[in-house]
Amino acid sequence: MMIPELDRMAARRHFLTQTSRGLGTAALASLLSPNVTFGNAPTGVPGSLAAPHIAPRAKRVIYLFMSGAPSQMDLFDHKPKLREMNGQEIPKSVVGSQRLTTMTREQKMFPVAGSQFKFTRQGDAGLEVSELLPYTSKIVDRIAVIRSMYTEPINHDPAVIFLQTGSSVTGRPCLGSWMSYGLGTENANLPAFVVLLSSKTPGGQPLLSKYWHSGFLPGRHQGVQFRGSGDPVMGLTDPAGVSRDDRRRIVNAVNDLNSQRFEVTGDPEIEARINAFELAFKMQTTVPDLMDVASEPKHILDLYGAQPGQASFANNCLLARRMIERGVRFVQLYDKDWDHHADLPTKIRAKTKESDQACAGLIQDLAQRGLLDDTLVIWGGEFGRTAYCQGNLTTTTYGRDHHPRCFTMWMAGGGIKPGVVLGKTDDFSYNIAEDPIHVHDLQATILHCLGIDHERLTYRFQGRDYRLTDVSGKVIQRLLA
Template sequence: MCHYDKTTHTHPDFQHIQKKIGRRDFLTKTSLGIGALALGSLFKADKLLAETSSGGIAGLPGLPHLVPKAKRVVYLFQSGGPSQFETFDYKPELAKMFGKDLPESVRGGQRLTGMSANQSSLPIAPSIFKFQQYGQSRAWVSELMPYTAEVVDELCFVKSMHTPQINHDPAITFFQTGHQLPGRPSIGSWVSYGLGSDNNNLPSFIVLNSKNAGGQPLYARLWGNGFLPTEHQGVQFRSGTDPVLFLNNPENYDGADRGKMLEYLKELNTLQYEAFGDPEINARIAQYEMAYRMQSSVPELTDMSNEPDYIFDMYGSDSRDSGTYAANCLMARRLLEKDVKFVQLYHRGWDQHAYLPGAIRTQCKNTDQATAALIKDLKQRGLLEDTLVIWGGEFGRTVYSQGKLTPNDYGRDHHPRCFTMWMAGAGVKPGFTYGETDDFSYNITKNPVSVHDFHATLLYMMGVDHEKLTFKHQGRRFRLTDVEGHIVKDLIA
């Protein structure tokens, strides 16, 4: 490690940066060019940036806009589109219509995917699974989800979700970023940008993906920061001994002088910022410092040896296998205990175009117990009252069978017109069902909720006015809800 005097910056690296920048050099090296000169006369550089602290990510001044009901969020995203027919939207009248063609009056000319558009008929496929009402709320739940049935009085079902997107990639991108095209910031990034972090030693936005789950691929841009500063990007925790890439010290390096190296690097970056005014330099400083603190916080967090056996039993045997959905649910609880602001779980495999009964049995077996355990665990620790739990996918499934239909086997295509999600905790109405669909679960008949409405409501629960959380990019002010979105206050207790 080179020695330097950080007061006088006598090291050659500092002297090089501190050389007087000529007018031509300044105009060619700054990304803002002449515009930087104009802006510099109007604003102080530090006012152009979100406030930061030496201990972690700070939120924007003036936020939250109102008293939050939720301090943190865990979003259990079920990628692929879970069938509402086999889970929560009970349609007993369909049993009388097995194999009949879907009436055109119900379809209403809706466009179909290329996978079923060429079918000669659209035969109605009633679910083969039994439903029963549970709890004081008398909510209908499929036999596939016996553990979720135990916690229905904590859940707030929304059966009238809808989206304009009919294919996976744009639909998932739309749900996670508020726009169907890549490049926008994700929900967690917006929350991190607006509200900052409540834990100085962990990122404010952490992502967990189930291992060995088939189905549609997931991309890092789904938890990306888009045009927001890079410290707001979701940090993915992986299974195994190295949960965060590049966090551990290189082989044969003990890290004894890591602190000095980072201090030196911070000085270099600070001088770069003073010279060029690039806000990404400050973001880089924050990321280096967070990585340094995570070297001690992450190993402690991921060490499950202090979890008692009854906790593993509650989440299911898979919870002992790092990277499974069950283990990730348990990890999510540990992250929420540490006041991580936004935890995003992704679990693939719900895209069941064929052989649905067998596939969804497996899918529910892998997720049902751990999902319910997370609700119970948060409640017994006093965390559910200020933690918002969300469960759902990018769209639902069709009432008609894609391909061959038999009494015990069928598949379902994508259906964006209506599907079911649920929320729990943090001030949502427990034991409540909102919205209704027709007898075919094909069209919404009462209280539709759009993706933008969902986003607006989520932010409201966290004390954020979705119309005021904006970021100026390429001459326009962007927000998560774009130019739409209404808060669904009927969902709030």
């Protein structure tokens, strides 16, 4: 049966707005019409945005997740008192009734461990930054540092989940999925939400695919993991012997047959599939091109410390910029091995050496291209580390346990006031003295920068309207430009 064009349009429009489990949200619409913007995004599906709630300052996000939790008092939160009291028992009044992990709960002594690293005042704000971060020191006036972050879970997995999804229970959508769901994608040839991982050494806290899962949001909002070496996306490379022309001929045949079936069934889902099929085919070209870091000029590679052909954090930062340029909405980087329970000075020195230049290089590169104005960059781990030493404290080394009560993060770019230093911890960087910022506040602020009221981006699942910030969260006005 032939379907008149008008009916087809009606069916398609309806399809975009009516399907019960959220089919027809922004991202799918953008698959069907690549130039979708707020103005003509579909309406009527709860949670997907027809228009921004507030004027958006950022369009895209790059989140540099330091997995394992970097030590705040060795990087950004200078505590001379710790050096003074090095080796002495941390005062009971400071520790209070805070729960400790089972790893240090049984320790007999909790000696204070001062940072081995020198801090100097940097930038107009005079932020004290550790010698471990010579590159970041140079961009402190471009970033906003929050020294008073706190979270709830005390272990890695629930804490990562909490930062990503607003809940320590597995199964809720993560930040990138919420963005994809709410804002859709800017480029029909690439996914809206891409994930890049880096790790120099095997082991450490695992980076699980659930950290970029879409939870109960439709599966297309899931983060797509790109790899810096080998096949960048699962199934992207055709099997040996299949040429690009072979592939094109197959795509054409599939599309022809699918179109014929559409004429018979009138099912608009077939159109969506044809589009998805085309996107997959395009990705086979665009993704390898996107991943080709070698095409960058030497001074850019040097800015990041990137080396073509390597899978490294520096390369990932550069890739993130390339993705942002091509309209990827959310680029999630995870850098492993920041969990320094023992031998912290050596390990953190190595980790900062791998990452400091690239972080600063990314900010500078985005700025010189004008991309920093509407790209939000976030840096940080899942919690902080303890002022007291885990294991033996010697003159040369120490370790630090998990510490959810305070930690440092920084943000830069779209919507963020540069040069801000927010919050203060006590002399031990153990408790927050001023301006506590909860994870939900951070999430509310991120969404705010993107033009989203965190209380109004919701999705109904099993009878409840869920949102990223669960039932709390306040936008941190003082961070906003």
